[in-house]
Amino acid sequence: MNDLQVTDPTVQTRALKISARQVDVFYGDTHAIRKVDVDIADKTVTAFIGPSGCGKSTFLRCLNRMNDTIDTARVAGKIRLDGEDIYDPRVDPVQLRARVGIVFQKPNPFPKSIYDNVAYGPRIHGLARDKAALGGIVEKSLRRAALWDEVKDRLGAPGTSLSGGQQQRLCIARAVATSPEVLLMDEPCSALDPIATAQVEELIDELRRRYSVVIVTHSMQQAARVSQNTAVFHLGELVEFGETGQIFTNPNDPRTENYITGRIG
Secondary structure (H helix, E strand, C coil), X not given: CCCCEECCCCCCCCCEEEEXXXXXXXXXXXXXXXXXXXXXXXXXXXXXXXXXXXXXXXXXXXXXXXXXXXXXXXXXXEEXXXXXXXXXXXXXXXXXXXXXXXXCCCCCCCCCEHHHHHHHHHHHCCCCCCHHHHHHHXXXXXXXXXXXXXXXXXXXXXXXXXXXXXXHHHHHHHHHCCCCCEEEEECCCCCCCHHHHHHHHHHHHHHXXXXXXXXXXXXXXXXXXXXXXXXXEECCEEEEEEXXXXXXXXXXXXXXXXXXXXXXX
16 A cells, blocks of 8 residues: 555554554455555554545454455455464454454444343353353453443343443453454444433443453544544545544545545545
8 A cells, every 4th residue: 555644653662562564354345455554553552544435444354354245345454463463364264353342333233131141252262261250251341341330240141132332342341351452343332322422432432441342433523532543545545644633633635634634425
């Protein structure tokens, strides 16, 4: 990607967690992502922004191989997690997704109890030696999702009985229950009201102390509030990447400025 503008060469002030080089994504004959290069730092929130259909969610799903579930999808290039190529045939996608969790746009709790929603991942990955250990993981995960105090007395209730904001925090608890290193969030607040959105944004700020967080958002205000670094996508290309404040106040690429000022998007 020859025209990528890196706003700040010192943007990676923390250890590198994910490195993507020359990533292309195809859906059949459609070339959805073109030659994306990006570095994602550890214990940092990185926001992906850009007009609808620009490829930001498609690229996000490359980071834990969710595109593998789409028959027509093909990914080329290199994506490394801690230096390891995640598309190496020897990498188990199920184990990868335990390390790189994802929270989707619409809250999607399983049709199970609150407890079983959170316990699901640790059970299938064998992370708890006994029932007491599993209960500890469930409590810790719900605490990290800022939900424990609201549900501790009704863990047997269906996850679907919670409010929208609570359901999304339950999905976050489910994602962190496998002790991931990276947490992907695909427009996690788009279906939430302003109060629930504020709660999730506050939670994201807490989560970055333990995880590398990557968030796709259609809200530039949200990107400005929660992220340290921002990547700007346009028509399947990553056109600019840098420190969030500088991206919004002094972008290098005219496409970034046009998007931020509302001339495109």
